[in-house]
Amino acid sequence: MAGAQPGESAPAAARYRRVLLKVSGEALMGSQPFGIDEAVVAAIADEIRDVHKLNVEVAVVVGGGNIIRGLAASHRGIDRVTGDYMGMLATVINALALQDALEKRGVPTRVQTAIDIREVAEPFIRRRAIRHLEKGRAVIFAAGTGNPYFTTDSAAALRANEIHADILLKATQVDGVYTADPEKDPTAVKLPEVTYQEVLERDLRVMDTAAISLCRDNGIPIAIFDLSTAGNIRRVVCGEKVGSIVRAS
Numbered sequence: 001m002a003g004a005q006p007g008e009s010a011p012a013a014a015r016y017r018r019v020l021l022k023v024s025g026e027a028l029m030g031s032q033p034f035g036i037d038e039a040v041v042a043a044i045a046d047e048i049r050d051v052h053k054l055n056v057e058v059a060v061v062v063g064g065g066n067i068i069r070g071l072a073a074s075h076r077g078i079d080r081v082t083g084d085y086m087g088m089l090a091t092v093i094n095a096l097a098l099q100d101a102l103e104k105r106g107v108p109t110r111v112q113t114a115i116d117i118r119e120v121a122e123p124f125i126r127r128r129a130i131r132h133l134e135k136g137r138a139v140i141f142a143a144g145t146g147n148p149y150f151t152t153d154s155a156a157a158l159r160a161n162e163i164h165a166d167i168l169l170k171a172t173q174v175d176g177v178y179t180a181d182p183e184k185d186p187t188a189v190k191l192p193e194v195t196y197q198e199v200l201e202r203d204l205r206v207m208d209t210a211a212i213s214l215c216r217d218n219g220i221p222i223a224i225f226d227l228s229t230a231g232n233i234r235r236v237v238c239g240e241k242v243g244s245i246v247r248a249s
Contacts, residue, residue: 015239016166018057018133021048022156023171025065027227028094035066036097044171045101047233048138052107056237057133059163060140061156062098064090084148088115091152095142096120108137114146114155126162133163150210157211161218168220169236170207171227176244177206193245206246221247 023044030037052058067090068083078086095111102109110132111121122128124141132139144155153170160168177199180188191204196216199206206212206224215222223236225243235242 012234012238012240014051014054014056014237016056016237018059018163018165019051019167019169019237020059020061020156020160020163020165021169021171021233022061022153023063023098023227024152024173025063025067025069025090025094027066027171027173028062028097029066036094038097038101041097041101043230044227045098045105045107047231048102049105049107050231050234051237052136052138054234054237055136057136058138059129059133059159059165060095060098060138061152061159062091062094062140062142063152064088064094066090067093081148084144085115088143088146091144092117092121092142095140099140102138109140110137111140111142114141114143117143129159130163139163151208153207153211154214157207157214157220160220161214165220167236168215168222169233170222170224171233172224173226173228174224175226175229177204177224177246179204181205191244192241193247195249196246199246212246215246216248219248221245 028036028040030040048058064087068086092113099109099111112124112129113121114124116123129139141159144150144152145158156168177191177194178188182188196212199212223245225232225236232242
């Protein structure tokens with residue numbers, strides 16, 4: 001990489017070698033009530049490309065809530081297991097959209113799914129995923145864990161552990177972890193740093209308890225930050241104090 005020109009600041013160096021980014025399906029809607037906002041997908045792809053240029057290995061887990069959520073479907077009368085499988089298929093649609101946007105930006109990308117859809121994506125094979133990352137390819141994990149009753153947060157924690165990610169990046173619609181829901185409680189206070197145990201004991205709803213416990217047991221920190229602020233993914237990867245971080249101490 002070329003050095004900075006006179007009068008320019010040197011580009012920031014990445015703090016992490018391998019990261020897993022969790023992007024919710026709802027984030028892909030943008031301001032729409034449903035579906036995929038191509039401009040939002042493009043913006044996320046731009047940020048992933050910028051991180052990829054830092055020679056960081058990037059894996060992504062996408063949700064499917066912009067199309068269907070299994071739990072919500074079950075409340076409308078669809079069998080819960082059936083609804084969860086529908087939600088898994090929705091994540092595959094989102095993964096393909098993100099793959100297309102990344103490859104248009106010159107980032108070689110592979111989609112791996114937890115359910116077998118070989119015509120459109122590779123099946124999830126841990127060693128193959130790691131090899132893709134080592135070769136400089138972004139890897140998008142779709143279809144959650146492949147099992148009903150598990151959220152994509154749990155899938156993100158599971159995949160982060162399986163690929164030995166240095167950190168799990170949870171890009172959300174809020175700018176960190178708060179003592180309460182800031183939209184409902186004006187007295188809520190932002191916590192720049194919090195432990196796994198505090199999250200569980202205080203029910204801070206950062207991620208589901210299975211995801212938090214899995215990261216705690218294997219020492220993977222979780223960064224929670226606002227996806228809508230341009231450049232935040234790169235800032236977190238470069239070690240800037242953005243949002244909140246969950247770790248042992």
